[in-house]
Amino acid sequence: MDFSFPPEVEAFRTEVKAFLAENFDESMLDVTHDGTMHVPELHAALAAEGWLAGPVPKELGGGGRTALESIVLNEEMQLARAPIDAMGVTVITAAILMEHGSDHLKETVVPALLNGEALTSFGYTEPESGSDVAAATTKAVKDGDEWVINGAKMWTTMAHIADYVILLTRTDPDVPKHKGLTFFLVPFDSPGIEIQPVPTMATERSNATFYDDVRLSDDWRVGEVNGGWAVMKTALKYERGVAGGQFMSPPVIDAGIDWATNHERADGTRPIDDPAVRERLIRAQIDVEVCRGFAYHCADLANEGAMFGVEGSMTKLFASETFKRHCREIHDMMGAEGLVTLESPEAHRGGLIEEALRHSPVTAIYGGTSEINRNMVAEGFLGLPRAR
Amino acid sequence: MRTRYSEDEVAVRDAFLDFFANECPTSTVRAAAEGSGFDPALWSSLAAMGAPGMALPESLGGAGAALTDLAVVADVAGAHLAPVPLIEHAVTARALTRAGGHDDLVAELAEGSTLATLALRPPTGDTARLVPAGAVADVLLHHCDGVTSISRGNAPSAKLPNTADLPLAHRVISDPTAIDLDADGWNRTVDEWRALTAVAYVGLAKRAIEIGVAYTKERIQFGVLIGTFQALQHGFADAATSVEGAHLLAQRAVWALETNQPGASRLAGMALLFAAESARFAADRSVQYHGGYGFSEEYDIQLYHRHATAWILQLGDPAAEYARLADAEFGPVKGAA
Numbered sequence: 052m053d054f055s056f057p058p059e060v061e062a063f064r065t066e067v068k069a070f071l072a073e074n075f076d077e078s079m080l081d082v083t084h085d086g087t088m089h090v091p092e093l094h095a096a097l098a099a100e101g102w103l104a105g106p107v108p109k110e111l112g113g114g115g116r117t118a119l120e121s122i123v124l125n126e127e128m129q130l131a132r133a134p135i136d137a138m139g140v141t142v143i144t145a146a147i148l149m150e151h152g153s154d155h156l157k158e159t160v161v162p163a164l165l166n167g168e169a170l171t172s173f174g175y176t177e178p179e180s181g182s183d184v185a186a187a188t189t190k191a192v193k194d195g196d197e198w199v200i201n202g203a204k205m206w207t208t209m210a211h212i213a214d215y216v217i218l219l220t221r222t223d224p225d226v227p228k229h230k231g232l233t234f235f236l237v238p239f240d241s242p243g244i245e246i247q248p249v250p251t252m253a254t255e256r257s258n259a260t261f262y263d264d265v266r267l268s269d270d271w272r273v274g275e276v277n278g279g280w281a282v283m284k285t286a287l288k289y290e291r292g293v294a295g296g297q298f299m300s301p302p303v304i305d306a307g308i309d310w311a312t313n314h315e316r317a318d319g320t321r322p323i324d325d326p327a328v329r330e331r332l333i334r335a336q337i338d339v340e341v342c343r344g345f346a347y348h349c350a351d352l353a354n355e356g357a358m359f360g361v362e363g364s365m366t367k368l369f370a371s372e373t374f375k376r377h378c379r380e381i382h383d384m385m386g387a388e389g390l391v392t393l394e395s396p397e398a399h400r401g402g403l404i405e406e407a408l409r410h411s412p413v414t415a416i417y418g419g420t421s422e423i424n425r426n427m428v429a430e431g432f433l434g435l436p437r438a439r
Numbered sequence: 440m441r442t443r444y445s446e447d448e449v450a451v452r453d454a455f456l457d458f459f460a461n462e463c464p465t466s467t468v469r470a471a472a473e474g475s476g477f478d479p480a481l482w483s484s485l486a487a488m489g490a491p492g493m494a495l496p497e498s499l500g501g502a503g504a505a506l507t508d509l510a511v512v513a514d515v516a517g518a519h520l521a522p523v524p525l526i527e528h529a530v531t532a533r534a535l536t537r538a539g540g541h542d543d544l545v546a547e548l549a550e551g552s553t554l555a556t557l558a559l560r561p562p563t564g565d566t567a568r569l570v571p572a573g574a575v576a577d578v579l580l581h582h583c584d585g586v587t588s589i590s591r592g593n594a595p596s597a598k599l600p601n602t603a604d605l606p607l608a609h610r611v612i613s614d615p616t617a618i619d620l621d622a623d624g625w626n627r628t629v630d631e632w633r634a635l636t637a638v639a640y641v642g643l644a645k646r647a648i649e650i651g652v653a654y655t656k657e658r659i660q661f662g663v664l665i666g667t668f669q670a671l672q673h674g675f676a677d678a679a680t681s682v683e684g685a686h687l688l689a690q691r692a693v694w695a696l697e698t699n700q701p702g703a704s705r706l707a708g709m710a711l712l713f714a715a716e717s718a719r720f721a722a723d724r725s726v727q728y729h730g731g732y733g734f735s736e737e738y739d740i741q742l743y744h745r746h747a748t749a750w751i752l753q754l755g756d757p758a759a760e761y762a763r764l765a766d767a768e769f770g771p772v773k774g775a776a
Contacts, residue, residue, distance in 0.1 A: 052694050323773075329762065329769060330758065330761040332765070337709045425672065426673075
């Protein structure tokens with residue numbers, strides 16, 4: 052066992068910290084409060100460093116950053132509260148296109164993604180297929196040289212500011228569901244697309260997108276016809292390597308410690324001197340160290356070229372479920388003061404804790420619900436019989 | 440970065456897996472429970488394998504291996520609920536090694552012919568209460584008011600009947616000899632106990648889940664294997680996830696101690712708390728999914744439940760451990776004595 056990073060990765064961590072100190076501060080998050088989860092200046096700065104292309108292999112035109120370097124970038128950004136969503140979507144889409152895309156896509160779209168000019172969104176989920184993602188019914192039908200797409204997608208987050216959507220479609224309804232899927236990259240300026248906002252219980256906005264006789268040339272197809280599930284696996288491979296969300300809790304815990312130390316309750320005592328509060332905060336810090344172990348373990352596996360699945364499920368399950376608990380407990384600690392939202396100048400630390408509390412439920416839903424991940428662990432790790 | 444065992448560590452694990460599978464079936468655990476809670480024959484065999492002196496210097500008769508290697512054995516010993524005080528013995532011998540001047544004794548401890556332990560909590564008056572392996576150890580290491588001492592010569596006293604039939608006993612200290620180990624040195628010793636016990640807890644927990652999963656793949660109710668029920672699957676999945684997290688944290692704590700990382704002590708404390716809670720949860724789920732059989736003495740899973748409860752309590756109330764970590768993190772409670 053050896054939990055140390057090689058010197059070059061430690062050097063990269065130092066570089067990332069310096070980059071964030073220079074290019075990011077919490078005031079930049081104001082622009083994300085309309086729900087875009089995207090900070091354009093930060094995205095551009097990441098692109099300028101070549102880090103958007105980081106985890107994609109060099110032979111595919113990427114930055115060739117190792118999985119250890121990717122997890123360090125991911126960790127430092129989350130510790131600084133810098134949004135990783137746009138970076139994650141960009142890296143994953145670029146990787147999919149470089150592995151499976153046509154020359155047209157590799158030459159035109161990929162460079163624009165990696166230099167930060169273009170944004171994409173994910174179009175997997177549908178109104179009637181969430182966890183059962185392979186049950187997608189959005190249709191793509193060949194008409195001469197063109198494809199005609201009809202259907203609807205849910206949770207196309209960032210669609211309203213993005214240039215493209217990576218779309219999962221059904222091209223053969225008469226075969227088992229995993230075998231009749233095909234991916235397309237769809238430009239949002241194509242005729243026939245409608246984007247409707249989906250407000251959420253949190254500060255973020257998502258979208259529903261509708262596709263009505265959207266016509267595309269075959270250049271926009273990604274991967275083989277009916278080979279969509281192989282593309283999905285590429286997406287998941289990179290998502291586990293670069294996207295994550297293993298370090299969502301530390302900023303909330305730090306804000307909670309700040310509150311507990313610098314505020315008094317009505318009886319004049321500070322929360323930080325309450326043994327119950329102290330135990331909760333220490334438990335939260337322990338969970339963070341557990342998440343760190345999971346994150347480094349996944350990175351180590353990826354670095355060694357080992358394909359991992361169930362480890363990613365465990366990481367996601369543990370990180371999101373504990374994040375929800377941390378938000379709840381720290382929010383509770385603030386009492387009525389915790390209810391004040393970011394629109395008010397009186398909100399503690401810009402409403403960080405309250406905002407995290409309302410955001411936290413979705414983290415155990417998107418990217419694979421906790422229930423799906425428990426199924427994966429039960430079947431893939433414990434060898435229990437398939438229950439469905 | 441290597442978050443999995445190296446080839447050498449795998450070889451050590453496989454050797455001790457074979458050893459404990461052969462020498463320490465649960466019938467051995469049950470037999471020891473009837474007596475002192477210690478199995479002298481198992482200890483002799485373990486000594487012949489070199490385990491007691493594994494992480495002691497070669498110059499003193501040890502094998503010169505790292506704490507991370509000893510942790511590999513602690514994991515397997517924990518999985519088998521081995522009725523031998525390997526962790527207490529090893530961390531005591533390592534403390535004497537660091538103190539210096541006890542070469543002959545350390546050599547005896549390395550070969551396992553003398554059995555050592557430590558009083559995890561300070562003695563009250565001249566008595567250390569409920570000492571781990573207190574019912575069997577020849578040498579007792581203890582610490583009070585900044586002074587660390589050893590006691591030899593006092594015969595072990597009788598085991599007190601206890602939750603997990605551990606060899607717990609009070610020890611009267613009549614002949615303390617101070618050794619050159621200050622408060623930091625003592626804390627380091629207890630941190631090694633914490634980290635290795637965390638690893639043993641992980642072994643226990645993984646085995647508890649295996650036993651439970653195996654049972655639910657055989658047990659039929661309502662005409663189907665109960666292992667197909669998602670209610671059980673999700674309980675096991677939560678337990679397995681927690682235990683895997685505990686494994687990574689406990690191993691990182693041992694590594695941090697071995698390589699003297701800043702924050703090693705913090706990680707050791709965290710690892711023990713998290714591993715104990717994970718193991719208790721895993722054992723609870725496994726007993727629950729056994730139904731009534733899980734509560735019966737006949738089924739092994741109840742042994743795992745009782746051991747999971749007991750190990751950490753030898754150190755004290757877990758709440759006090761959280762408080763200790765909080766004091767280090769946030770400073771002492773304002774207004775507290």
